[in-house]
Amino acid sequence: QVQLVESGGGSVKPGGSLRLSCAASGLTLSQYYMSWIRQAPGKGLEWVSYVSTSGGYIRYADSVKGRFTISRDNAHNSLYLQMNSLRADDTAVYYCARGRQFISGQKRAFDIWGRGTVVTVSS
Protein backbone atom coordinates (compact mmCIF):
# COMPACT_ATOMS: atom_id res chain seq x y z
CA GLN A 1 0.00 0.00 0.00
CA VAL A 2 1.40 3.36 -1.06
CA GLN A 3 1.32 5.88 1.74
CA LEU A 4 3.02 8.79 3.42
CA VAL A 5 2.74 9.13 7.18
CA GLU A 6 3.60 12.36 8.99
CA SER A 7 4.53 12.58 12.64
CA GLY A 8 6.09 15.00 15.10
CA GLY A 9 3.30 17.53 15.42
CA GLY A 10 2.14 18.88 18.74
CA SER A 11 1.65 21.97 20.83
CA VAL A 12 4.49 24.42 21.35
CA LYS A 13 4.88 27.95 22.69
CA PRO A 14 5.79 30.85 20.41
CA GLY A 15 9.52 30.83 19.75
CA GLY A 16 9.72 27.08 20.20
CA SER A 17 10.80 24.35 17.81
CA LEU A 18 9.41 21.14 16.34
CA ARG A 19 10.73 18.56 13.91
CA LEU A 20 8.24 16.91 11.60
CA SER A 21 8.89 13.58 9.91
CA CYS A 22 7.30 11.93 6.91
CA ALA A 23 7.80 8.21 6.40
CA ALA A 24 7.03 6.53 3.10
CA SER A 25 5.89 3.00 2.49
CA GLY A 26 5.14 1.30 -0.79
CA LEU A 27 7.05 3.96 -2.71
CA THR A 28 10.66 5.09 -3.07
CA LEU A 29 11.01 8.73 -2.10
CA SER A 30 14.49 9.09 -3.57
CA GLN A 31 13.07 9.25 -7.09
CA TYR A 32 10.89 12.28 -6.41
CA TYR A 33 10.94 15.88 -5.31
CA MET A 34 9.11 16.15 -1.98
CA SER A 35 7.21 19.04 -0.45
CA TRP A 36 5.65 20.19 2.77
CA ILE A 37 2.29 21.92 2.46
CA ARG A 38 0.25 23.33 5.31
CA GLN A 39 -3.33 24.32 6.01
CA ALA A 40 -4.25 26.67 8.83
CA PRO A 41 -7.57 25.99 10.60
CA GLY A 42 -10.44 26.85 8.27
CA LYS A 43 -8.04 28.21 5.65
CA GLY A 44 -6.65 27.16 2.29
CA LEU A 45 -3.53 25.28 1.28
CA GLU A 46 -0.10 26.92 1.46
CA TRP A 47 3.01 25.41 -0.05
CA VAL A 48 5.87 25.57 2.48
CA SER A 49 8.98 24.02 0.97
CA TYR A 50 10.36 21.49 -1.49
CA VAL A 51 13.55 19.48 -1.79
CA SER A 52 15.02 17.85 -4.88
CA THR A 53 15.74 14.15 -5.18
CA SER A 54 19.31 14.47 -3.91
CA GLY A 55 18.59 17.23 -1.44
CA GLY A 56 20.80 19.64 -3.34
CA TYR A 57 18.03 21.98 -4.47
CA ILE A 58 15.69 23.48 -1.89
CA ARG A 59 13.13 26.27 -1.91
CA TYR A 60 10.98 27.85 0.81
CA ALA A 61 7.93 30.06 0.95
CA ASP A 62 8.78 33.57 2.11
CA SER A 63 6.65 33.05 5.22
CA VAL A 64 9.02 30.37 6.58
CA LYS A 65 12.35 31.30 5.02
CA GLY A 66 15.12 31.46 7.62
CA ARG A 67 13.05 29.61 10.23
CA PHE A 68 12.25 26.22 8.63
CA THR A 69 14.67 23.68 7.19
CA ILE A 70 13.63 20.82 4.92
CA SER A 71 15.77 17.71 4.59
CA ARG A 72 15.52 14.14 3.43
CA ASP A 73 17.13 10.79 4.19
CA ASN A 74 16.76 8.64 1.10
CA ALA A 75 18.37 5.68 2.82
CA HIS A 76 15.52 5.71 5.32
CA ASN A 77 12.87 6.76 2.80
CA SER A 78 12.02 9.78 4.93
CA LEU A 79 11.44 13.53 4.72
CA TYR A 80 11.83 16.06 7.52
CA LEU A 81 10.92 19.63 8.41
CA GLN A 82 12.78 21.38 11.21
CA MET A 83 10.69 24.31 12.40
CA ASN A 84 12.31 26.95 14.60
CA SER A 85 11.13 30.31 15.96
CA LEU A 86 7.55 29.16 15.64
CA ARG A 87 4.78 31.77 15.58
CA ALA A 88 1.07 31.59 16.14
CA ASP A 89 0.44 31.87 12.41
CA ASP A 90 2.40 28.64 11.86
CA THR A 91 -0.51 26.78 13.47
CA ALA A 92 -1.75 24.36 10.82
CA VAL A 93 -2.04 20.81 9.60
CA TYR A 94 1.24 19.98 7.88
CA TYR A 95 1.15 17.57 4.94
CA CYS A 96 4.03 15.96 3.14
CA ALA A 97 3.38 15.35 -0.54
CA ARG A 98 5.14 13.74 -3.47
CA GLY A 99 5.87 16.01 -6.40
CA ARG A 100 5.39 14.29 -9.72
CA GLN A 101 6.45 15.67 -13.07
CA PHE A 102 3.84 14.40 -15.49
CA ILE A 103 5.26 16.25 -18.48
CA SER A 104 8.99 16.64 -19.02
CA GLY A 105 10.08 20.21 -18.44
CA GLN A 106 6.93 21.17 -16.58
CA LYS A 107 6.57 21.79 -12.88
CA ARG A 108 5.21 19.18 -10.54
CA ALA A 109 1.81 18.26 -9.22
CA PHE A 110 1.35 16.73 -5.78
CA ASP A 111 0.00 13.29 -6.48
CA ILE A 112 0.41 11.52 -3.14
CA TRP A 113 -0.34 13.16 0.20
CA GLY A 114 -0.07 12.05 3.79
CA ARG A 115 -2.90 12.50 6.27
CA GLY A 116 -1.11 15.38 7.95
CA THR A 117 0.17 16.20 11.41
CA VAL A 118 -1.21 19.04 13.53
CA VAL A 119 1.05 21.82 14.79
CA THR A 120 -0.36 24.26 17.34
CA VAL A 121 1.63 27.31 18.41
CA SER A 122 0.10 29.04 21.40
CA SER A 123 1.14 30.58 24.68
Added chain:
Amino acid sequence: QSVLTQPPSVSGAPGQRVTISCTGSSSDIGAGYDVHWYQQLPGTAPKLLIYSDSSRPSGVPDRFSGFKSGASASLAITGLQAEDEADYYCQSYDSSLSGYVFGTGTKVTVL
Protein backbone atom coordinates in the same frame (compact mmCIF):
# COMPACT_ATOMS: atom_id res chain seq x y z
CA GLN B 1 2.82 34.95 -0.81
CA SER B 2 1.16 35.08 -4.19
CA VAL B 3 -2.03 33.09 -4.55
CA LEU B 4 -4.33 32.19 -7.36
CA THR B 5 -7.85 33.64 -7.12
CA GLN B 6 -10.90 31.38 -6.97
CA PRO B 7 -14.54 32.14 -6.10
CA PRO B 8 -15.24 31.28 -2.44
CA SER B 9 -18.21 29.11 -3.30
CA VAL B 10 -20.29 27.65 -6.10
CA SER B 11 -23.43 25.55 -5.87
CA GLY B 12 -25.66 23.50 -8.09
CA ALA B 13 -28.43 20.96 -8.05
CA PRO B 14 -27.70 17.29 -8.61
CA GLY B 15 -27.08 16.61 -12.28
CA GLN B 16 -26.15 20.20 -13.10
CA ARG B 17 -22.84 21.55 -14.37
CA VAL B 18 -20.71 23.91 -12.30
CA THR B 19 -17.44 25.61 -13.11
CA ILE B 20 -14.71 26.98 -10.86
CA SER B 21 -12.36 29.66 -12.14
CA CYS B 22 -8.72 30.11 -11.16
CA THR B 23 -7.10 33.43 -12.05
CA GLY B 24 -3.37 33.90 -11.98
CA SER B 25 -0.81 36.31 -13.37
CA SER B 26 2.03 36.62 -15.84
CA SER B 27 4.46 34.93 -13.46
CA ASP B 28 2.42 31.76 -12.90
CA ILE B 29 -0.40 30.48 -15.11
CA GLY B 30 0.22 33.24 -17.64
CA ALA B 31 3.84 32.17 -17.91
CA GLY B 32 2.70 28.81 -19.24
CA TYR B 33 3.07 26.72 -16.11
CA ASP B 34 0.74 23.77 -15.73
CA VAL B 35 -2.36 24.06 -13.57
CA HIS B 36 -3.38 21.21 -11.31
CA TRP B 37 -6.60 20.76 -9.36
CA TYR B 38 -7.26 19.07 -6.01
CA GLN B 39 -10.40 17.92 -4.25
CA GLN B 40 -10.49 18.01 -0.46
CA LEU B 41 -13.36 16.19 1.19
CA PRO B 42 -14.19 17.28 4.75
CA GLY B 43 -11.58 16.15 7.25
CA THR B 44 -9.31 14.53 4.69
CA ALA B 45 -6.11 15.31 2.81
CA PRO B 46 -6.33 16.83 -0.67
CA LYS B 47 -6.51 14.47 -3.63
CA LEU B 48 -5.12 15.19 -7.09
CA LEU B 49 -8.09 15.58 -9.43
CA ILE B 50 -6.67 17.11 -12.62
CA TYR B 51 -3.04 17.45 -13.63
CA SER B 52 -1.31 19.40 -16.38
CA ASP B 53 -4.32 21.59 -17.12
CA SER B 54 -6.71 18.93 -18.35
CA SER B 55 -5.57 15.37 -17.63
CA ARG B 56 -7.25 13.05 -15.15
CA PRO B 57 -5.38 10.57 -12.96
CA SER B 58 -6.58 7.00 -13.10
CA GLY B 59 -9.82 6.58 -11.17
CA VAL B 60 -11.09 10.16 -11.48
CA PRO B 61 -14.48 10.23 -13.23
CA ASP B 62 -14.70 11.98 -16.58
CA ARG B 63 -17.33 14.26 -15.05
CA PHE B 64 -14.34 16.35 -13.99
CA SER B 65 -12.54 18.37 -16.67
CA GLY B 66 -9.99 21.15 -16.72
CA PHE B 67 -9.21 23.98 -19.10
CA LYS B 68 -6.60 26.69 -19.33
CA SER B 69 -6.45 29.88 -21.36
CA GLY B 70 -3.98 32.69 -20.90
CA ALA B 71 -3.51 33.46 -17.22
CA SER B 72 -6.65 31.62 -16.11
CA ALA B 73 -7.89 28.09 -15.73
CA SER B 74 -11.17 26.46 -14.85
CA LEU B 75 -12.51 23.20 -13.50
CA ALA B 76 -15.87 21.91 -14.66
CA ILE B 77 -17.98 19.31 -12.92
CA THR B 78 -20.80 17.90 -15.00
CA GLY B 79 -23.58 15.69 -13.68
CA LEU B 80 -23.05 17.05 -10.17
CA GLN B 81 -23.40 14.44 -7.43
CA ALA B 82 -23.78 14.70 -3.66
CA GLU B 83 -20.34 13.13 -3.22
CA ASP B 84 -18.79 16.06 -5.10
CA GLU B 85 -19.48 18.37 -2.16
CA ALA B 86 -15.97 19.39 -1.15
CA ASP B 87 -13.35 22.12 -1.33
CA TYR B 88 -11.45 22.47 -4.61
CA TYR B 89 -8.04 24.09 -5.10
CA CYS B 90 -6.04 24.99 -8.19
CA GLN B 91 -2.25 24.98 -8.06
CA SER B 92 0.58 26.17 -10.27
CA TYR B 93 4.16 27.42 -10.10
CA ASP B 94 5.29 31.03 -9.71
CA SER B 95 8.58 31.97 -11.32
CA SER B 96 8.92 35.19 -9.31
CA LEU B 97 8.71 33.19 -6.07
CA SER B 98 10.54 30.12 -7.38
CA GLY B 99 7.86 28.13 -5.62
CA TYR B 100 4.40 26.66 -5.86
CA VAL B 101 1.17 28.56 -5.36
CA PHE B 102 -2.34 27.41 -4.56
CA GLY B 103 -5.69 28.95 -5.27
CA THR B 104 -7.77 30.46 -2.51
CA GLY B 105 -10.12 27.49 -2.62
CA THR B 106 -13.75 27.01 -3.64
CA LYS B 107 -16.41 25.22 -1.66
CA VAL B 108 -18.83 23.31 -3.85
CA THR B 109 -22.28 22.77 -2.40
CA VAL B 110 -24.78 20.36 -3.89
CA LEU B 111 -28.26 21.77 -3.31
